[in-house]
Amino acid sequence: MSRLVFICGHAGTGKTTLARKLIGPLMQATGSPFCLLDKDTLYGRYSAAAMHMLTGDANDRDSPLFLDHLREPEYRGLVDTARDNLELGVSALVVAPLSREVRERRLFDRAWLGIGEDVSVRVVWVQVSEETAHQRIMARANPNDAYKLAHWDEYRQRRFVPSGDMCNDLLMFDNTAPGAADHDVLLARILGEPQAASATVHPLPV
Template sequence: MPRLIFFCGHAGTGKTTLAKRALPALHRATGESFCLLDKDTLYGDYSSAVMGVLTGDPNDRDSPPYLQHLREPEYAGLMKTARENLALGVNCIVVGPLSREVRAHKLTDRAWLGVGDEVQVRIVWVHLREDEARQRIAARGNPNDAWKLAHWDDYRTRLFMPSAQDHPELLLLDNSEPAERVFETLMTALGG
């Protein structure tokens, strides 16, 4: 049964770091192959080129033009790549904010995902307090975060924290806990 594991959450929460740490641990625990599909790795250079043409800012990943023209095609391509790997029997770890999709429960909609019942789907929502996430974003110095930081009041209107009651499909992972405790909780929940 191939696995499709999502690491979702807002910027600066540590979802990519956790996914990269989980992949080899899952491989060791299960003996199965996994591929990492990070939205920023797959589409970062392409989106930089397009946003440079559209807005003159190749690092823009949050403005209205980005959200209008590139967000949906990036996620569509990400999911197509995951489906191709799953069809070949390769487990996939998909990393991206996916906040709209989580809010709308799309990651449990097998028709939207384009996967059958044979695929085991797990969704990890990584979260932090807003102030801590903002500090991490500023500290990492990624030029793609410049719009977020310069327009924080606009950006923060898109932030939300799903509740366990409304989103029982999610493993809610508070990444402000001690790192080893967070990782142990994650691996136990993922069966690794």
């Protein structure tokens, strides 16, 4: 069985770091190859060139222009690339914010994903507090975050914690300071195995 695993969440939550920790154990546990598809790696240079041409700001990833015209093609291409790998028998670990898709539950819509019932789908929502995310974004000093930091009050309105029906089948993971046991529990949940009795994935306080 091929596996499609999404690692989603807002900026500064540590999605890519978490995905890199998981991909080796996932391949070892399943005995199957995985590809790592990070949106920023796949489309970062292209989007930088496009935004530089359109606005003169190659690092803009959060303005209305980007969100209205480039966001959807990036995400659609990311999912299409994952599907191409799945059709070749290569499982995919996809890293991207995907907040809108989580909110609208598109990642559980097999028709939207273009996959059949033979693919196992898991969606992980990675979260930390707003303060922690803000600190991490400032510390990493990525030029692509400049718009977020300059318009933080605007950006923070897009941040949300999944709740209600949105959480059905969503694997919530607090990435504030996880230990090895927390990663093991998450791995078991992705694989569909029972959680270890001695470890839990602690939710953030609301």
